[in-house]
Every structure is written in C-alpha cells, then in structure tokens.
Amino acid sequence: MAISKKVKAALNGASWVRRMFEEGEELKRLHGEENVYDFSLGNPNLEPPASLKKALKALADCPVPGMHRYMPNCGYSDTRKAIAEYLKEESGLPFEEKHVVMTVGAAGGLNVVLKAILDEGDEVIVPSPYFMEFKSYIENSGGQIRLVETNDDFSLNLSAIEKAIGEKTEAVLVNSPNNPTGVVYDQESFEKLGELLKKKSRQLGRNLHLITDEAYRRIVFDQIHLPNAFCCYPHTIRVTSHSKDLSLPGERIGYVAVSPLCEDADEMIAAAVFANRTLGFVNAPALMQRLVAPLQKNSVNIREYEEKRDLFYNSLTAFGYQLVKPQGAFYLFPKAPIEDDVAFVKELQSKRILTVPGRGFGKPGYFRIAYAVNRKVIEGALPGFKEVAEKYRAEKK
Amino acid sequence: MAISKKVKAALNGASWVRRMFEEGEELKRLHGEENVYDFSLGNPNLEPPASLKKALKALADCPVPGMHRYMPNCGYSDTRKAIAEYLKEESGLPFEEKHVVMTVGAAGGLNVVLKAILDEGDEVIVPSPYFMEFKSYIENSGGQIRLVETNDDFSLNLSAIEKAIGEKTEAVLVNSPNNPTGVVYDQESFEKLGELLKKKSRQLGRNLHLITDEAYRRIVFDQIHLPNAFCCYPHTIRVTSHSKDLSLPGERIGYVAVSPLCEDADEMIAAAVFANRTLGFVNAPALMQRLVAPLQKNSVNIREYEEKRDLFYNSLTAFGYQLVKPQGAFYLFPKAPIEDDVAFVKELQSKRILTVPGRGFGKPGYFRIAYAVNRKVIEGALPGFKEVAEKYRAEKK
Numbered sequence: 001m002a003i004s005k006k007v008k009a010a011l012n013g014a015s016w017v018r019r020m021f022e023e024g025e026e027l028k029r030l031h032g033e034e035n036v037y038d039f040s041l042g043n044p045n046l047e048p049p050a051s052l053k054k055a056l057k058a059l060a061d062c063p064v065p066g067m068h069r070y071m072p073n074c075g076y077s078d079t080r081k082a083i084a085e086y087l088k089e090e091s092g093l094p095f096e097e098k099h100v101v102m103t104v105g106a107a108g109g110l111n112v113v114l115k116a117i118l119d120e121g122d123e124v125i126v127p128s129p130y131f132m133e134f135k136s137y138i139e140n141s142g143g144q145i146r147l148v149e150t151n152d153d154f155s156l157n158l159s160a161i162e163k164a165i166g167e168k169t170e171a172v173l174v175n176s177p178n179n180p181t182g183v184v185y186d187q188e189s190f191e192k193l194g195e196l197l198k199k200k201s202r203q204l205g206r207n208l209h210l211i212t213d214e215a216y217r218r219i220v221f222d223q224i225h226l227p228n229a230f231c232c233y234p235h236t237i238r239v240t241s242h243s244k245d246l247s248l249p250g251e252r253i254g255y256v257a258v259s260p261l262c263e264d265a266d267e268m269i270a271a272a273v274f275a276n277r278t279l280g281f282v283n284a285p286a287l288m289q290r291l292v293a294p295l296q297k298n299s300v301n302i303r304e305y306e307e308k309r310d311l312f313y314n315s316l317t318a319f320g321y322q323l324v325k326p327q328g329a330f331y332l333f334p335k336a337p338i339e340d341d342v343a344f345v346k347e348l349q350s351k352r353i354l355t356v357p358g359r360g361f362g363k364p365g366y367f368r369i370a371y372a373v374n375r376k377v378i379e380g381a382l383p384g385f386k387e388v389a390e391k392y393r394a395e396k397k
Numbered sequence: 398m399a400i401s402k403k404v405k406a407a408l409n410g411a412s413w414v415r416r417m418f419e420e421g422e423e424l425k426r427l428h429g430e431e432n433v434y435d436f437s438l439g440n441p442n443l444e445p446p447a448s449l450k451k452a453l454k455a456l457a458d459c460p461v462p463g464m465h466r467y468m469p470n471c472g473y474s475d476t477r478k479a480i481a482e483y484l485k486e487e488s489g490l491p492f493e494e495k496h497v498v499m500t501v502g503a504a505g506g507l508n509v510v511l512k513a514i515l516d517e518g519d520e521v522i523v524p525s526p527y528f529m530e531f532k533s534y535i536e537n538s539g540g541q542i543r544l545v546e547t548n549d550d551f552s553l554n555l556s557a558i559e560k561a562i563g564e565k566t567e568a569v570l571v572n573s574p575n576n577p578t579g580v581v582y583d584q585e586s587f588e589k590l591g592e593l594l595k596k597k598s599r600q601l602g603r604n605l606h607l608i609t610d611e612a613y614r615r616i617v618f619d620q621i622h623l624p625n626a627f628c629c630y631p632h633t634i635r636v637t638s639h640s641k642d643l644s645l646p647g648e649r650i651g652y653v654a655v656s657p658l659c660e661d662a663d664e665m666i667a668a669a670v671f672a673n674r675t676l677g678f679v680n681a682p683a684l685m686q687r688l689v690a691p692l693q694k695n696s697v698n699i700r701e702y703e704e705k706r707d708l709f710y711n712s713l714t715a716f717g718y719q720l721v722k723p724q725g726a727f728y729l730f731p732k733a734p735i736e737d738d739v740a741f742v743k744e745l746q747s748k749r750i751l752t753v754p755g756r757g758f759g760k761p762g763y764f765r766i767a768y769a770v771n772r773k774v775i776e777g778a779l780p781g782f783k784e785v786a787e788k789y790r791a792e793k794k
Binding site for chain 1: 399400401402403404405407408412415438440441442444445450453454456457458460462463464465466467468501502504505506507508509512513514515516530533534537538603604644645646647648649661664665667668671672674675676677678679680681682683684685
C-alpha cells in the first residue's frame, strides 16, 4: 500500500519544527517534562479570556436547537456580520457580512484563498525568512512559491519584491507580525507595497492580489500602531484566526476577509466559499463560530507576552546574542553564534533547550525561539543560553 | 482581481445540491419557511444525544487547562485510543491508537487520505451514482475520478469495477450506506470486492487501496448486519465522521483509520498526518475530539430515521414512484416519472418541494430526497408528490 511519491519525498525532508518537537519529546522522556525548556512550537500557553469561557458555559447550559448542524459554507450570518462590523470600525471601509468567509483557522483560510486564485504554475511571492508551511499551501493549489529576501532587520525589501514580480506572479503573501522573526511591517512599508502593486498591476494589465496573514495581529507591543493593508491596496485579502488572540489554536477557527474596495469582491468570495467546501473543510466549526462572534474586541492579556519578550530579549542581548527586537507575535529570531544553525540548536539541546534552526524558515545561521510558554520555562533556560554563548565566545578567542 | 480559471469553470457548473438549496431559499422567502418542504440537503434534524450535551456541559463547567491548545496533528491520544478500542471490538482486528488520525469531518478525512496516496494522474474508481464532491476531492490531489456503473438496485457491479482497474488505478472508493441511494452493500459484495482487489494487486505487483467512506455507518435499518471492509481486504482505509451518528455535521469531527493488517500502515499514517497538517486542517477541532471520545457507542435514535424511511418509501411506492428500498443513511433515490430529472425537480418545486436532480450524482433520470427532516415536513410534502405523480400518469395515458 504505497503512499504518494510526492508525499514520500516531503516526509523525508520533514519539517524542522516537527523534527525538533519530536526530539524534544524524547528529551522529555529522558529528563522529565519539567526539566526540558521547549521553545519549539508556537503553542500559546495562555488560557482563552474569561469572556470565552463564560460564553461556552452559557451555550452548554442553554444549547440553541440546531447549533451543531450544517450552515452555509461561508459560515453563520451573525458571526460574519460581527466580524464585518469590527473590520469596518478598524479600517473605515464599508465591510459587509458578504466580505467575510469563516474558515478552519488561518491555515485553512490560506489554503482556501490560494485555491481560489491559483492556476497551475502561478507564482506567489513570499518574503523570507518565512513560515515554511506556506510552500505546501501554495503547492497544494498548483502554485509555486517565490521567495524574496528581507532587509537585515527583516523588514520588507521592496526592491526585491519589485524585481520578483513578473508574468507568472499572481499574489504577494506577507505575514505581519511575522513568524519566525516577530517583526511588524510599518505603515510606510505597506503604503509602498500598495503603490508597487498598483504600478505592477497596471503594467501587467491585471490586478495582483495582496494576501496578508495576520494571525498575530493582536499580539503587538510597545503601543505601536499597526498599519491596515486594506487601506493601502484595494485588492487585499486578509487571512487570520482566533488561535492567538483568543488562544484557541486547537479549535481551528479563523476567517478570510476580502476588501470591499475590490471591484470583483463578489466573485472572489464565491470562489473562496467554493474552495472552503470542496477542499473538505465544508465550514468552520459551528460552536466556535458562535462563541467568537461577540468577542471580536477581546483578547488574552498581550502584556504577558510583552513581558516575556522583554525578559528574553534583554537577557539574550546581555549574553551577547545578536537579534532584532521584535514588536509582535511570540517569536525571537536571533543569529546563531556559529554559522551552522543545526549544530548550534543541537548544542542548546544538550542544555535541554529546544529551539528550531533558521533553515526551517529558509534562513540558515539563525534560530527561532517560540516564547508563548510559562515564564519559569524562560527563566529556567536562560543559564543554558548563557553557557552556550560563553562557550562559543571562548572558542572564537 | 481574477480568480483561478479552474475554479471559475467549476463555479459555472455549480453543484446541483447547492443550486437547489439556493432556489429553495428563494422559495422560502416567497412562501414562508414553514410552507416549503426542503429535502435538498443532508442536514440531520435530530439533536445530538443527551450524552453529548452532558459532556459539553461538564467540560464548560470545569474546563481542563490547555484544552484549546494545539495537540499533535494526529489528534489526542485518548481520543484515538478510544476509537481504536471501538474498532478492535467491532472488527476483531488489533487496532491501536496509532492506526487512527482525527480529521476535520469525513470530507477532511477523504482529502487527507487522497493527498496521502495520489500522484498526478492516478485514478480512483468510484461506483456511480455517487456523492459528487468526491470528484473535487480526488482532483485536489492531482488524481482522476473513474466512475463505474452500479447494478439496477445500486448494488456494487464487480465486473464493472474489475474492467475499470488498470495501470493507473490507485484506489477504489466506496460509500456505504450510500449517498445518494441509501443502499447498503452486503457482506458478499465486500468479500468479492476484497478478493478482486487482492487478485488485481497481485497482477499489478502493488497493493491497491480500498477507501471506505462510512459517514452513515450507524444509520442502518431492518436490523441488518453491516459488513466490515477491514475484514475483507487488508489494505483498507476507513474514513468516517460523527456528523450523522452524533448529529454534529457543523462541528467537523471525524477520523481516518488504517487497517492494522496493512504491512505499511505506519507509513500510511505518517503520510495522512503530514497531509492533515499541510492541507491546512492542522488538527481536528480540539473540543469535539474530547467530547466524542467516550461516545463511540452512542448515537442519535436511528429508529426515527427508519420510521421516516418507512413513511416516505411506502407513500411514494403507493403513489406509483419506482424506487429501491434503502436500508441506510437518510436518502431516497427514486426514478423520476419522466426522463428529464431537472424538469421533474422543477415540477416538484411548483409544489414547494425541494429535491436534487439525479444528474447532481451522475445519474440523470432520478432524483434524491434527503429526509433527515421533521416528520411533519414529510407529511406536508406527500400530497405534492402524489399530485405530480398523478399528473405525469395522466399525461402518459
């Protein structure tokens, strides 16, 4: 009973995140879970806000008849209305219910959008380092990923994007706040990206898509203002989820929103709904659609993530690590003190610290720390980070 | 902002089920919902069993810390163990936790399995009439659907399947109890199918897959014994869900089970888990995984569906309709009294009765009735069915 050759090849080059996760499981077996400092997976440690727990209890106490049945593939009208209302307030643009399609998380939403727009061989431009699943998602719909470099501080390199846009380009996919770097693209970057896409669309005689993966949108620090891509380019499609802001990653609840400024928004929505159905998602989980509708302005306590960022960033910097100070998400992406990021990550493992080598995100020589963990895990790991840094500093001398 | 050409073409040939659903919505607006008899969608009207509601309430009252977080892509260990235990008891085969992958419903599960096994151009044989989404699911992974006729009573036509198996064949996909016919394949059919697949696998020098879509497995009538495909062919993969047995279709909870008799089951599971992740499902919804685990032997009251089948079948037969008496699911698939099934379905619409033309399932000249509705909807529609039958009988004279 042979499996697909394509999948077999992919399994052999298994995800670094997954590989580290599995080696970590082994370490935990050996040393006990509490003695392993696991920063491998971006799995939020915070519980959902009390408002969500309350809503779940209210629904469980007084179930609504039919609440587990199929609904239209786009999702419940009330949920889509609540989200449209929120997006309208956030952007000032005339979002309506019809612009929102509920999806099985942001991963489901990205697959839906890519299926809706891609034909065989179409290219999607992705700034790198990047979340490697994007490659699978794009290829699932017959597309090709085209990576472009970011600047040294991981900000958008607009001239690299400009150079990459060609006859085959269908979309640019940006993720801000970013996984794996934690970097947030600023207002000017989005405005310039919007101008560039308008110019290129005119030249190509067709409208390029801007897909924004905003799964970490609510997790931003330093009171920064987050730019709104919808206001910078009319052919924007936002994909997001409540995995991080409401700490519900296991529940698979997210949505796709198409800009109301897009003249063929209706066709795009129809294509997304079709993709949602035929890719086998069918609809976003019913119960969660109901729960998140009134919680559009709620979120976990972001300040907790910010405090962890501060502790981790300040400590690593003091130990001599070089890293960009991230303003969002819950990732740090330091430069490895030696060239070989895999060797370095293995060295950290000898201190029972689990991270992911940068090559797992298209950027060898770096490593990713996912710090959505309890503070004591960070505190427990800091001595190990320090020792390894000192070891390499000594070796260099 | 153009959508995919492939999707555009598919949208133009939109699903008949969907089209009927939408025309029905219009009828409901015109006549009031209670005056339209909607048999277009297989959307279970029964509420989940009390045991599920109780489990939801218990969990909402005492949430388990971390219960909404990511878990391994294959699902919770406890849930998979409970299902393996159930399958072991049902089949007598040595199912273990590792043979089960939790999925986003059966539709998600089918996409996962097809992605795991198909390479470009591989063929999947499907007996027709069939659930048309299968075609999309197969094509999503680069495969081709190969339809084969069933017998007049919609039972498996084994010589048609034998003739269709060739160099490109990768799998046979059967759905029993069947959507749209409600027919249940008997023990002998599965045994002969197993023998045929063993013979053909030997001839081809590789093992063909048998994929069984058993979403309606619990919904069987007349106290019939349901055959177990796992016991008839070692390279069997079951895909199912709790959409129908626990009435949870909107929650998207199902699973894939790989036969423990399959010598490369481990690789198949690894491929399925990879597909679950990279297709963007990531994992089956966490909360539902937890709720269904202890309810493997529970189900809605099947007798209610059986009574509706009896009422509907007996009445239609009395009105002169020709139809196979279905022994499962909640569908009837009568012959249309005139050749043109679409014209006939429109005639029923004039009586405010919504059904789906047989061509929506690859079988023109028939029509599908989904009777998972309240009894009074059936009772309300019967006079209309009678009038239309009499009209065509009068015209024929």
